[in-house]
Amino acid sequence: MAKEKNSQKDLYSLGAVVEPLCLWYDRHKRSMPWRDAPSPYHVWLSEIMLQQTRIEAVKAYYERFIERLPDIEALAQVSGEELLKLWEGLGYYNRTRNLQKAAKVVMERYDGRLPADYDLLLTLPGIGSYTAGAIASIAYGIAAPAVDGNVLRVGMRYLGKKDDISKISVRKKMERSILAVIPRDKPGDFNQAVMELGEVICIPNGAPLCDDCPLAGGCRAKKRGNQAELPVKPEKKGRRREKRTLLILEREGRIGIVRRKPSGLLAGLWEFPSMEGHLSLPDIRRLLKQKEAPSAGIRRLEDGKHIFSHVEWHMRGYHILLSSGEPQDIVPDIVWAGKEELEKKYAVPVAFHSFLRQIIR
Numbered sequence: 001m002a003k004e005k006n007s008q009k010d011l012y013s014l015g016a017v018v019e020p021l022c023l024w025y026d027r028h029k030r031s032m033p034w035r036d037a038p039s040p041y042h043v044w045l046s047e048i049m050l051q052q053t054r055i056e057a058v059k060a061y062y063e064r065f066i067e068r069l070p071d072i073e074a075l076a077q078v079s080g081e082e083l084l085k086l087w088e089g090l091g092y093y094n095r096t097r098n099l100q101k102a103a104k105v106v107m108e109r110y111d112g113r114l115p116a117d118y119d120l121l122l123t124l125p126g127i128g129s130y131t132a133g134a135i136a137s138i139a140y141g142i143a144a145p146a147v148d149g150n151v152l153r154v155g156m157r158y159l160g161k162k163d164d165i166s167k168i169s170v171r172k173k174m175e176r177s178i179l180a181v182i183p184r185d186k187p188g189d190f191n192q193a194v195m196e197l198g199e200v201i202c203i204p205n206g207a208p209l210c211d212d213c214p215l216a217g218g219c220r221a222k223k224r225g226n227q228a229e230l231p232v233k234p235e236k237k238g239r240r241r242e243k244r245t246l247l248i249l250e251r252e253g254r255i256g257i258v259r260r261k262p263s264g265l266l267a268g269l270w271e272f273p274s275m276e277g278h279l280s281l282p283d284i285r286r287l288l289k290q291k292e293a294p295s296a297g298i299r300r301l302e303d304g305k306h307i308f309s310h311v312e313w314h315m316r317g318y319h320i321l322l323s324s325g326e327p328q329d330i331v332p333d334i335v336w337a338g339k340e341e342l343e344k345k346y347a348v349p350v351a352f353h354s355f356l357r358q359i360i361r
Contacts (some may be wrong), residue, residue, distance in 0.1 A: 015181045024214035025193035040114040040139040076103035084347035098126025116140040138188035145178035146191040150198025156231035160220030165231045245279040246272040246317040254336040270346045273331040296323035306351035
């Protein structure tokens with residue numbers, strides 16, 4: 001009984017945020033290209049791009065992507081190589097593969113238009129409950145919750161809850177609570193208002209800007225002074241550190257690259273041949289001698305480092321000018337690309353861009 005009363009109290013509290021939050025959003029919402037033209041395709045694309053990526057970083061990618069692929073039909077038909085190149089730098093490349101898979105399903109089943117149905121949206125590759133809720137509410141005016149990390153943070157602080165937000169059950173409970181109070185006449189504005197509040201006021205790192213918050217009067221975390229303790233989530237596991245040596249092989253002005261495996265980290269993208277560990281200059285010379293590939297010069301490049309969510313790459317690179325021999329003997333399935341092709345055609349992950357800049361002047 002007590003649990004039920006608390007749930008009702010929480011719903012009453014959440015219901016009280018609707019009007020002040022929507023008023024605040026009307027006055028303070030930021031202009032964004034996908035927000036200013038909220039077609040289903042634009043909303044979908046922006047929400048996928050914004051996963052794990054900052055808004056300011058996404059804008060240029062979004063505009064370039066829309067210019068080249070203005071609709072779902074174009075997305076479904078573009079080559080996988082060009083699609084990866086358009087996405088280059090955004091990371092989490094499975095997002096773009098799922099975008100194209102979903103686009104093909106939409107062309108086959110829904111005449112090229114995303115379905116105006118929350119449950120049908122959930123059946124598309126790469127679309128989960130948050131993205132389905134965002135598309136349904138913003139593009140179609142359907143009363144559906146869109147609960148992301150921002151919404152969970154705002155909700156948990158406002159209600160003073162210490163539940164672990166990494167648990168699916170906690171997210172589902174928040175979705176049900178949002179669904180109960182979401183205004184039927186402007187669900188998209190409400191969902192965006194909560195997200196916006198979490199991005200600019202009820203921020204994740206540093207002290208929230210409570211003096212500027214339209215919900216401060218009813219916020220339990222502010223009243224208790226424990227905003228910094230909420231929301232509760234498990235500590236991140238330490239990242240694994242890996243040492244790698246990159247071989248930037250050049251022959252007749254062309255650079256050798258190899259495609260990564262079709263699954264796993266950076267699947268299907270292009271990289272420089274690499275080896276585990278940090279090889280010394282004598283190690284590189286011995287390797288070239290073993291492969292009967294004499295060089296006209298070897299230059300050690302500045303070291304590079306790249307951080308993924310679960311692993312750090314600490315990279316050493318050597319620019320190797322090949323003078324003769326068969327370079328294919330050094331690395332299987334190597335492709336020789338001109339420097340302009342590396343910039344415009346082949347999708348090379350950001351992890352290797354610092355080395356690209358050192359060889360492309």
